[in-house]
Every structure is written in structure tokens, then in C-alpha cells.
Amino acid sequence: MPRYWHVVSLLLPAAAMAQQPGSAGATRPKLEVLKSLPEAQLFPLMNLVATSLGVHCDYCHVQATPDLARTPSNAGGWVWDRDDKQPKRRAREMMKMVVGINTSVFGGEAKVTCYTCHRGSTQPSRLPLLPPPAPGTARTPAPTPLPTxxxxxxxxxxxxxxxxxxxxxxxxxxxxxxxxxxxxxxxxxxxxxxxxxxxxxxxxxxxxxxxxxxxxxxxxxxxxxxxxxxxxxxxxxxxxxxxxxxxxxxxxxxxxxxxxxxxxxxxxxxxxxxxxxxxxxxxxxxxxxxxxxxxxxxxxxxxxxxxxxxxxxxxxxxxxxxxxxxxxxxxxxxxxxxxxxxxxxxxxxxxxxxxxxxxxxx
Ligand code: HEC
Ligand code: HEC
The missing domain is CATH 2.50.20.10 (Lipoprotein localisation LolA/LolB/LppX)
Incomplete structure (x- = not known):
């Protein structure tokens, strides 16, 4: 599946990649959060989830039978719907949290994302780095004037x-x-x-x-x-x-x-x-x-x-x-x-x- 996807994605617009137009949930019964996502958006979204945490697909997904003769991105053998790995189950809870925050606090706009907290790490920081920046002027600088x-x-x-x-x-x-x-x-x-x-x-x-x-x-x-x-x-x-x-x-x-x-x-x-x-x-x-x-x-x-x-x-x-x-x-x-x-x-x-x-x- 991923090999096919990569080859096709060389030129095909992402939205054309789905074999049948429709939601991911139509053919993927194990989805809980992403059921109504268009299938064509599933892989781009997963890439973004991985990058937001600074990990690769294998952090959450099981690769049962990789073909090691191929390049790393094409080794294949993934069983995407399995939930064996704890980080995947945790990520599903996080997805529910993100949808919840955006719905209840931001009027349904995706203002908060995985990256908002994670910044490319699996462990979001709780506090800014010490020491704090040296004190400068007490005033907020005036914005630069911009052309129309x-x-x-x-x-x-x-x-x-x-x-x-x-x-x-x-x-x-x-x-x-x-x-x-x-x-x-x-x-x-x-x-x-x-x-x-x-x-x-x-x-x-x-x-x-x-x-x-x-x-x-x-x-x-x-x-x-x-x-x-x-x-x-x-x-x-x-x-x-x-x-x-x-x-x-x-x-x-x-x-x-x-x-x-x-x-x-x-x-x-x-x-x-x-x-x-x-x-x-x-x-x-x-x-x-x-x-x-x-x-x-x-x-x-x-x-x-x-x-x-x-x-x-x-x-x-x-x-x-x-x-x-x-x-x-x-x-x-x-x-x-x-x-x-x-x-x-x-x-x-x-x-x-x-x-x-x-x-x-x-
Ligand atoms: C941080 C964890 C995490 C990472 C990293 C991740 N995924 Fe996922 N993925 C999930 C979760 C959670 C679901 C299920 C979402 C749901 O329940 O709606 C999922 C679902 C999927 C599915 C659908 C599975 C099914 O049930 O048919 C595919 C395909 C998939 N991911 C591909 C990828 C690919 C490709 C990558 C790497 C680019 C990747 N994922 C990286 C957490 C992750
Ligand atoms: C509001 C901040 C916030 C957002 C937004 C957020 N996370 Fe998290 N996430 C955390 C914190 C904090 C932890 C560490 C919690 C702990 O130590 O138990 C964490 C931990 C995790 C872990 C476990 C990491 C490990 O140690 O293996 C995964 C996986 C994860 N988040 C995925 C996601 C995904 C995917 C999204 C986007 C859908 C997301 N998170 C959005 C705050 C956030």
C-alpha cells in the first residue's frame, strides 16, 4: 500500500489518490476519529502527525513484513489498522482532545494542532527555558508600517x-x-x-x-x-x-x-x-x-x-x-x-x- 501510494504520488494530485472518492471510514472500520476524513487526506495528515512529534510512522504503526531490499520509504509490510502500540492509542486520545478543544473553545477552527504543544518532540515542554531573556525596554515595540x-x-x-x-x-x-x-x-x-x-x-x-x-x-x-x-x-x-x-x-x-x-x-x-x-x-x-x-x-x-x-x-x-x-x-x-x-x-x-x-x- 505505501509503495503504491508513493509511486502514484509522484505526480498525481493528493486528492486523486483515493481509488474511490469517499471517506476513509468507508473502507477502514477501525477508525474512530478520522472516519469522515476524505481518504485522499489520510496520508498527508499522517505525515503531518509524524512530523509534528518528530517521529516516523513506526512510532505508532506496526510494520509486520518489511522488504529490506527496498529503500527505507518503500519497504512496505505495514498493518496500519493494528492498535498494538501504546503511542498509537495515546495519539487517538490526543486527536479526540484536539478536536474537542477546537470545537469547544475555538468555534470549530483548527487553531490548536499537535504541533502547538509538541513542536517536533514526543514530550511537550511545560516551561520556557532558563535563564529568561535579558530585560530590555518595558514597551511593546510599535508595529512596522506596511504597504497596502x-x-x-x-x-x-x-x-x-x-x-x-x-x-x-x-x-x-x-x-x-x-x-x-x-x-x-x-x-x-x-x-x-x-x-x-x-x-x-x-x-x-x-x-x-x-x-x-x-x-x-x-x-x-x-x-x-x-x-x-x-x-x-x-x-x-x-x-x-x-x-x-x-x-x-x-x-x-x-x-x-x-x-x-x-x-x-x-x-x-x-x-x-x-x-x-x-x-x-x-x-x-x-x-x-x-x-x-x-x-x-x-x-x-x-x-x-x-x-x-x-x-x-x-x-x-x-x-x-x-x-x-x-x-x-x-x-x-x-x-x-x-x-x-x-x-x-x-x-x-x-x-x-x-x-x-x-x-x-x-
Ligand atoms: C503519533 C502516532 C501516529 C503516527 C506517528 C502515525 N500515525 Fe497513522 N494513525 C494514528 C492513529 C491514532 C490512527 C487512527 C485514527 C482514528 O482512530 O481515527 C492512525 C491511522 C492510520 C491509518 C488508517 C488505519 C486504518 O484503520 O485503516 C493509516 C493508513 C495511517 N495511520 C498511516 C500512517 C502513516 C503512513 C504514517 C507515517 C507517515 C503514520 N500513520 C504515522 C497514529 C499515528
Ligand atoms: C495541549 C497540548 C497537546 C496537544 C495539542 C497534543 N498533545 Fe500529545 N501530549 C501532550 C503532553 C503534555 C504529552 C506528554 C504527556 C505525558 O507525559 O504523559 C503528550 C504525549 C503524547 C504522546 C505520547 C508520547 C510518548 O511519550 O510516547 C503522543 C503519541 C501524542 N502526545 C500525540 C499527539 C498527537 C498525535 C496530537 C495531535 C492530534 C497531540 N499529541 C496533541 C500535549 C499535547
Whole structure:
């Protein structure tokens, strides 16, 4: 099961991974807290639980028959529904507590998470470290004055050079390398056109996988198998993935500036906006260059919010538009962090409409 999951997850949107759409509880009778969680969210959530405590799956779950000839992440042999281990039973009580606190004290919003207390450890600290910080001034410092969201956004669009609409509509072709943990690598080719057409081909030593988006048709193909994604959530997710390669992003709703943060050695304005009722996005714009450096998308679930981060780096000019030549994506799973390093980006490439459509079965 986990091996299958990892292989499929190379390219498939998380929400498309469930074999049948539906809740985890439909096929997993032993669940008590996570029954109504969509199956597609179960593994991302478990990754987050493990990271929040600084442990791996085996801290709570039984691995009965691992295949030691495989890489650590693919050894398999898990019996996820067994409750033999005390930490798993304890974790279930903790999940009930977290849902309880959020329901009774925070109006149902997932304000308190495993990480709130655990901070990457199985033993949360009860007290701050001694000695306490040296006394400074007695006043709370005044907040730094911030520009408006409109100003930051306008500076961003100007910095990219994508002010005119034609710049966004023209097709762009992007080629390069795809690198993942445990020595996995592949070649990647991406074509984007307009705001809703996208095609990616990932070629690894094991397989070639294609994904496409053409308006509201989204699909994934491996070898001869082509799967159309039908749920609105899957299509929305594919649209967001495609958006990573657009020169100018779509502006989220209710955008506001929430602060300044340091990313590596640059300051960035942090803007927060809403994508839909369950999803918010934080975007980090370089204070000096105006360019987008990071996006963090947060999706609420019944237990913990799931996050996905995209970092954009190494911006270079492509026929008048600034494009990032390095894009790194990560979610809660250490195994799935992906770095794409581009070697060739071209604008205004002639592109056949059929490229974006699902290949017809032979
Ligand atoms: C801190 C303990 C803990 C860790 C670490 C943990 N889990 Fe879980 N997991 C649980 C608990 C508790 C449940 C049952 C939740 C419930 O009762 O609703 C569960 C349920 C599951 C299930 C569903 C089991 C069933 O009944 O069919 C799967 C699959 C799963 N976990 C996978 C993972 C994976 C993969 C990892 C590592 C990335 C992981 N878990 C890490 C505590 C943990
Ligand atoms: C309000 C703070 C708080 C939150 C939130 C919280 N925990 Fe805990 N957790 C604790 C404390 C405190 C302990 C240690 C208790 C003890 O020593 O008996 C603990 C212990 C545990 C242990 C046992 C660790 C061991 O020693 O093996 C597990 C497993 C665990 N928590 C899982 C979780 C999970 C999973 C979540 C999120 C669903 C969570 N906790 C959320 C406070 C919290």
C-alpha cells in the first residue's frame, strides 16, 4: 500500500489518490476519529502527525513484513489498522482532545494542532527555558508600517513584466530536471498557455507520466492508462499546480498584508488571501525586487490543517518576463519534496490544442 501510494504520488494530485472518492471510514472500520476524513487526506495528515512529534510512522504503526531490499520509504509490510502500540492509542486520545478543544473553545477552527504543544518532540515542554531573556525596554515595540496589498501586488506584476494580458496568454515551454529524496530524478517538460491550459511530462528511469488540464478537463496518464479527474476538488488542485508555472499568478480573494518575514537573507511582505471556503494562501513577495518568493497553501481538514509550500528562486529574464529557474515544492511528507531546476524556458512557442487534452485510448 505505501509503495503504491508513493509511486502514484509522484505526480498525481493528493486528492486523486483515493481509488474511490469517499471517506476513509468507508473502507477502514477501525477508525474512530478520522472516519469522515476524505481518504485522499489520510496520508498527508499522517505525515503531518509524524512530523509534528518528530517521529516516523513506526512510532505508532506496526510494520509486520518489511522488504529490506527496498529503500527505507518503500519497504512496505505495514498493518496500519493494528492498535498494538501504546503511542498509537495515546495519539487517538490526543486527536479526540484536539478536536474537542477546537470545537469547544475555538468555534470549530483548527487553531490548536499537535504541533502547538509538541513542536517536533514526543514530550511537550511545560516551561520556557532558563535563564529568561535579558530585560530590555518595558514597551511593546510599535508595529512596522506596511504597504497596502494593492501596492505589493502591483509592484509584483510590474516586476515580472507581465502587465499586459497578451503576456499571460502566450504559450510557454519549460524544460529541466526533477529531483527528489532517495536519489530519484527525472526529466520534466511543462507547457502552459492562458490561465487554464497545462501539460506536464515527467520521465523517470521507471516510467513516463503525463498530466494535463484543458479548461475544466483534467487528466493523468501513465503508460496506456489515462484517468480523468472528475471531482471539482481534484480539478481545482490541478489548476493550482498549473498556476505555479504561470508568469503572473491569479490574485487570491480578500488579499491583505499580514507582515514582513525574513526568507534566507531577504525580507518579504507576507500577503494572505482566500482561495475557497477551506483553503487560504500566504504569498511572500521580495521587498526589494517585488518578485514572488514563496507560496504556502493551507487546507482545513477535520483534524489538522494541511500545508503545501512552493519556493520560487533564481529568477531570470525570458524575453521580457521574469521566470524562476528553480521551483521547490514540499508538503508534510519528507519523501515527496521536489526540486525542479529548469535549463530552458521559451515564450510564444507554437502549441497544438491537442497537447492539453487527454490522449484517446488506442
Ligand atoms: C503519533 C502516532 C501516529 C503516527 C506517528 C502515525 N500515525 Fe497513522 N494513525 C494514528 C492513529 C491514532 C490512527 C487512527 C485514527 C482514528 O482512530 O481515527 C492512525 C491511522 C492510520 C491509518 C488508517 C488505519 C486504518 O484503520 O485503516 C493509516 C493508513 C495511517 N495511520 C498511516 C500512517 C502513516 C503512513 C504514517 C507515517 C507517515 C503514520 N500513520 C504515522 C497514529 C499515528
Ligand atoms: C495541549 C497540548 C497537546 C496537544 C495539542 C497534543 N498533545 Fe500529545 N501530549 C501532550 C503532553 C503534555 C504529552 C506528554 C504527556 C505525558 O507525559 O504523559 C503528550 C504525549 C503524547 C504522546 C505520547 C508520547 C510518548 O511519550 O510516547 C503522543 C503519541 C501524542 N502526545 C500525540 C499527539 C498527537 C498525535 C496530537 C495531535 C492530534 C497531540 N499529541 C496533541 C500535549 C499535547
Amino acid at each position: 496589498a494593492d501596492r505589493v501586488w502591483a509592484a509584483y506584476v510590474a516586476a515580472v513584466g507581465g502587465g499586459d494580458a497578451s503576456a499571460r496568454a502566450a504559450a510557454m515551454n519549460i524544460r529541466g530536471w526533477d529531483e527528489r529524496p532517495e536519489g530519484r530524478y527525472g526529466k520534466v517538460e511543462i507547457t502552459v498557455a492562458g490561465s487554464d491550459r497545462y501539460r506536464i511530462t515527467l520521465t523517470t528511469p521507471d516510467a513516463t507520466t503525463n498530466q494535463g488540464l484543458d479548461g475544466d478537463v483534467a487528466w493523468v496518464g501513465t503508460g496506456d492508462r489515462v484517468q480523468r479527474l472528475s471531482s471539482p476538488a481534484d480539478i481545482a488542485r490541478m489548476r493550482r499546480i498549473a498556476m505555479r508555472y504561470q508568469p503572473v499568478k491569479e490574485q487570491p480573494r480578500d488579499l491583505r498584508v499580514v507582515g514582513i518575514e525574513r526568507l534566507d537573507d531577504h525580507d518579504a511582505y507576507v500577503l494572505q488571501g482566500r482561495i475557497d471556503s477551506l483553503t487560504t494562501q500566504r504569498s511572500y513577495f521580495d521587498v526589494v525586487t517585488g518578485l514572488l518568493r514563496r507560496e504556502i497553501t493551507t487546507t482545513e481538514t477535520l483534524l489538522l490543517p494541511l500545508e503545501e509550500q512552493v519556493d520560487y528562486d533564481d529568477y531570470r529574464d525570458v524575453a521580457g518576463i521574469q521566470m524562476p529557474y528553480r521551483v521547490r515544492t514540499s508538503d508534510g511528507a519528507p519523501y515527496s519534496t521536489t526540486t525542479r531546476i529548469f535549463t530552458d524556458i521559451r515564450r510564444n512557442v507554437p502549441t497544438a490544442d491537442t497537447l492539453f487534452r487527454p490522449p484517446s485510448p488506442r
